[in-house]
Amino acid sequence: MAPGQIVCLSGPSGSGKSRLLRAVADLEPHGGVVRLGDRDQDSLAGHRWRQSVMMVPAETAWWFDTVGEHLHKPMPDALGALGFPDDAAEWAVSRLSSGEKQRLALIRALSRDPQALLLDEPTANLDDDTTLQVEDWLQSYIAEHQCPTLWVAHREDQIQRVAAKHFRIDGARLREQEVEQ
Amino acid sequence: MSVIALSWWQLGLAATLVLALAACTHFARLGLGKSLLVAAARTAIQLTLVGLVLETLFSVGSLPWVALMGVAMLLLAGREVMARQKYRLRGGWSFTVGTAAMFISAFSVTVLTLTVIIGPTPWYTPQYAIPLLGMLLGNTMTGVALALDRLTEGVWRQRQLVENRLMLGQTWIEACGDIRRDAMRSGLMPIINAMAAAGIVSLPGMMTGQILSGTAPALAVKYQILIMFTIAAGTGFGTFVAVSVASRRLFDRRERLRLDRLQPGNRG
Structure with missing residues (x-):
């Protein structure tokens, strides 16, 4: 995968999309070879x-009481771009909706300056307008920081909007699909 | 002062109290009568047998036999720790971790107390060694069992949270830090509470026994304080070792959470 490239991954549920991401993140034992740049x-x-x-x-889990404690550094721009007010960092985690949790989990991850991203249905709990907002923000972040990104998506329209390449898990095979540029 | 000898018919009188209680619970349909009687019978039989073993041990009093007794007690305690886990480490790790932790803490604290503090000659005199080891093992066992149970159950329940923390690039120690703290706390709470309440709420059993058998209360108190401190040290270090080793075992070399290394036990 090239720097800043978004590759979408789709397939029926239970086909192993999340497991693939977990293997790339090295959360599950696997037999493959994964490299970042030239590092194994x-x-x-x-x-x-x-x-x-x-x-x-x-699905995200939170362990501190407030949102801000989970962030590695303050992220006022990101909070603003995803439609949160300035004081969102002081919000109690117990009162977040599932959509808010999902967007804040993206911010929580990006506050740690990753070099590559693995997104597991990042807009699953969001309405259409918010979905577009998140897509725009993620795309500009990925382009700016040149992060290669694996993005698990369900909806065809989203894949057409964000993906440079699209693979579909089909049984034991990975099939490349057409993407309009 | 010498202790008044108890004969079997005097114990029989006490047993009639238990029988009366069993009869009452039977007529009140509490369904406890049978288990009460079984437990009472077990107490009588088990303690009589232990008494015989101890009589023999005291009369022999040689190091190999004392050591053998100690090892047997340790293995039984290890089995008990394993039996109390809701989720166990596979492949005998639960038994090994528990037993090793108790060996390191309870055994070394016992030997240290015998040689440096009490100092009977020889140091393994069974009259001192066996009760001391028994008190320490019993309490360490409770602490280690509680802590391990809390640890494995915590990780099992909070799997998603631990993995989320791993995904954010935390080390395995950070990712399960809260659960480890919880486990340590629940292992140490019983002895901390016991020390805090000693003498106010309850008279500790050992001290009561010594006073009954004619020891001056001031001396009995000193022994009780000694026992409390050694139990605290033994339980603390044992829990610490058990939680450290077991939590490391829950993660592999690549710091992945490996719940496949746990299996549900028979308890609960």
Whole structure:
């Protein structure tokens, strides 16, 4: 995958999209070879690898009381771009909706400056307008920071909007699909 | 002062109290009568047997036999720790971790107390060694079992949270830090509470026993304080070792969370 390239991954549920992402993030034992630039997955300690190749899961969990404590550094621009007010960092995690959690999980991940992204249905809990907002913001972030990105998506229209390449998991095979540029 | 000897018919009188209680629970349809009687019978039989073993051990009093007794107690405690886990580490790790932790803490604290603090000659005199080891093992066992249970159950339940933290690039120690703290706390809470309440809410059993058998209360108190401190140290270090090793075992070399290394136990 090229720097700044978004590759979409789709397939029926249970086909192993999330497992593929988990293997690339090295959260699951696997037999493949994964490289970031010229560095092998095995040449870095597990947590260093995951700092660089960051996965954002579909279901997120939070452990501190407020949103801000989960962020590595303050992210006022990102909060604004995703439609949060300035004081969102002080919000109590227990009162977040699933859509808010999903967007904040993206910000939480990007506050750690990853070099590559693995996004597992990043807009699954969002309405159409917010989905477009998140897509725009992610695309500009990815282009600006030149992060190669694996993006698991369901909706064909989203794939057409964001993907440079699209692969569909079909049984045990990965089939490349047409994408309009 | 010497202790008044108890004969079997005097114990029989106490047993009639238990029988009366069993009869009452039976007529009140509480369904407890049978288990009460079984437990009472077990107490009588088990303690009589232990008494015989101890009598023999005291009369022999040689190091190999004392050591053998110690090892047998340790293995039984290890089995008990494993039996109390809701989720166990596969491949005998639960038993090994628990037993090793108790060996490191309870055994070394016992030997240290015997040689440096109490100092009977020889240091392994069973009259001192066996009760001391028993108290330490019993309490360390409770602490280690509680802590391991809390640890494995915590990781099992909070799998998603731990993995989220791993995804953000945290080390395995950071990712399960809260769960480890919780586990340590629940292992140490019983002895901390016991120390805080000692003498106010309850008279500790060992001290009561010594006073009953004619020891001056001031001396009994000193022994009780000694026992409390050694139990705290033994439980603390044992819990610490068990939680450290077991939590490391829950993650592999690549710091992945490996719940496949846990299996549901028979408990609950």
